Amino acid sequence: MHDQSVDLLAIAAHRDDVELTCGGTLATAVKAGHRVGILDLTQGESGTRGDAATRAVEADSAAKVLGVHVRLNAGLPDAHLQNDEPSRARVVELIRATRPRVVILPFPVGRHPDHRIASELGRDACYLAGLAKYEVAGRESPHRPFKVLYALAYREDPVKPSFVVDITDVFETKMSALRCYASQFAGAKAAGEIHPTGQDLYELIRVQSAHYGSLIRTRYGEPFFCYETLEVRDVLQLGVQSV
Ligand SMILES: [Zn+2]
Numbered sequence: 001m002h003d004q005s006v007d008l009l010a011i012a013a014h015r016d017d018v019e020l021t022c023g024g025t026l027a028t029a030v031k032a033g034h035r036v037g038i039l040d041l042t043q044g045e046s047g048t049r050g051d052a053a054t055r056a057v058e059a060d061s062a063a064k065v066l067g068v069h070v071r072l073n074a075g076l077p078d079a080h081l082q083n084d085e086p087s088r089a090r091v092v093e094l095i096r097a098t099r100p101r102v103v104i105l106p107f108p109v110g111r112h113p114d115h116r117i118a119s120e121l122g123r124d125a126c127y128l129a130g131l132a133k134y135e136v137a138g139r140e141s142p143h144r145p146f147k148v149l150y151a152l153a154y155r156e157d158p159v160k161p162s163f164v165v166d167i168t169d170v171f172e173t174k175m176s177a178l179r180c181y182a183s184q185f186a187g188a189k190a191a192g193e194i195h196p197t198g199q200d201l202y203e204l205i206r207v208q209s210a211h212y213g214s215l216i217r218t219r220y221g222e223p224f225f226c227y228e229t230l231e232v233r234d235v236l237q238l239g240v241q242s243v
Contacts, residue, residue, distance in 0.1 A: 009100035024167025050183030091125035096140035161223035
């Protein structure tokens with residue numbers, strides 16, 4: 001059995017969700033030498049486009065493009081995701097198996113109910129995974145991720161990103177990963193939390209990424225939110241020009 005441990009784990013409801021919201025960040029972490037994983041909670045069997053088998057092949061291709069080391073699927077019910085005890089136990093099992101230091105979750109508000117529930121379920125599972133006496137299937141020891149981040153891309157909520165990751169160097173990698181999902185995106189005008197504007201979906205992702213990049217004076221970026229206050233050790237190292 002190969003080692004499933006990762007440094008960074010992105011958890012989301014549907015195959016293609018993490019590519020849309022944080023694919024560039026995952027590719028950047030891979031380039032930096034970190035071990036990176038993706039945990040898709042469902043198999044996409046209720047999606048309007050494609051089917052679960054097609055999306056599995058697409059997800060494998062996208063994972064290869066991003067260079068992530070592990071891609072797992074929790075097999076929870078698509079469009080019927082629940083933050084209930086069996087679902088939490090399943091996600092705890094997979095967090096203990098992958099032992100990430102940092103977890104990326106969907107933003108706690110979303111138009112698809114699965115996105116909102118994935119956020120709550122993921123956060124609860126991160127906590128429960130560290131409880132010594134919370135027993136689940138598998139024999140992995142307890143593990144609590146150190147940091148939980150929320151992917152904020154495409155959200156319209158009045159929440160300022162806590163930070164933006166510069167994805168300029170890997171932007172084409174992110175777009176190549178998205179293009180693996182032909183069943184979802186070919187000819188599509190909207191996806192996930194992205195509302196249609198009439199323009200090509202890939203162009204819409206590019207301009208949104210350029211907007212987030214502009215917030216840190218770079219070409220392309222992915223925004224994140226975290227509840228904790230971020231620590232700075234040396235104010236002279238702070239980036240992003242003020243005036
Ligand atoms: Zn989704």
